[in-house]
Amino acid sequence: MKLGNYIGLEVKLEQHSPSVTVDEVNNRKERLVSQFVEYKDVDGELKNGHISTIDFVGRVDGVEFDGGSAKDFELEIGSGMFIPGFEEQMVGMTKGETRVVKVTFPEQYTPELAGKDAEFTVTLHSMKERVNTGINESTIAEFARKQGIEGLKTEDDLDKFLMNQIYYEKQRAVQDETLRKLDIAISECAEVEPTMDEVERDVEYFLANYESQAKSMGMELETFASLVGLGGVEGLKAQIRGEAIVRNKVTKILEAIAIEKGYEASEEELNARISQVAERYGKDPEELKKEVPMESVRLSVVTDKAYSLIYENAKIIFAE
16 A cells, blocks of 8 residues: 555635624524423413313214214314314314314325215314513523532523533534545545455444334435435435445554554553453443454554544545
8 A cells, every 4th residue: 555645634615714703692592482482371262372271072974983072182283183174173262161063074184084974063262372481590490400510509600601612513513524524635635455354244234223213203315315316316326435435445554554663452451442342332341352353352442543643634624
C-alpha cells in the first residue's frame, strides 16, 4: 500500500461553527410551553377543541351492536377519532343534553358494519378546554423533574439550559459530519483496494438491520427506503455499500499508519479496551477475553491511535 499525506487533511463542512441565537432559544421555549397544559371545566356550548365526557349507545337497524356503547368516554371534538360526521354533529351540545347522531360507517370498516347507517344516542356529561399554563415556577419545576435536572428554578435558568441543549445538539451534528467526511478523506489518501467479501458481509448486516427497523414500523423495506429518500431498496443498498467500502479502506489505511508509526498496545491499554467493551455489552471482562481474539483488540487500540493522530491534525473548515 502506498500511503499519501495523511497529516493536515482538509474537512470542509456544510455547517457553520456552532452558535445559538436568542430566537432559537425562544422557539425551543415556545415548543416547550405547548407541553404544559391544564384542563378547565367549561359551560355553554360544546366547541371544536373541547374535551367532552359522554355516554353513547350505537344502533344499526334499531339493534345495539358490539363495541358501539361506552360510558364516561372522553372525546376531543375535532380530533377525528370517531366516524366521520360524529363529532361534527355533537358541536353545540350543552351539559346534560342527549342527542341522536346519525352516521354511515365507512366502506373500509369491519365487514359486519362497513357501509351501514347507524344512530348513536349521545349524552354529554361535561366538557373541558385545554389551557396553556405558560412559563412559571410550576412548569419549570415540572420540566426539571422530567429531565432530572437540579437547580432549574427561574426562567433565566431555563433559558441557559435550553441554550446549552441547542449548542450541544449542534456540536453533535458538526462532530458527526466531521467524522463522516474525515473517513472519506482518509479513504482517499492512499492507494488501497477494498476487500469486497468483507464489504458485502457489511452490506448484508446493515441491510438486515434496516429491514428489522422497517418491520418494527409496520412497513416493507422498499417503502422505508423510499420514505427516507433513497430511491427504494437498490438506492439503500448503494448507500450502504458506499459507506462499507469507505470503512474497509479506512481500516486498512489506519493499520498501515499504525505500523509506519510503530504504535503498540500495552497490557494496560488492552485490559482497558476489554473492560470498555464488556461494560457496553454487559459482560464479564474475563469471559470476554476468552471470546474475542486479542489480536483484534490490539488492532483496535493501535488503529485508534492512528485515527487520533489524523483527527488532531486535520483542518476543519466551516461553511461561510
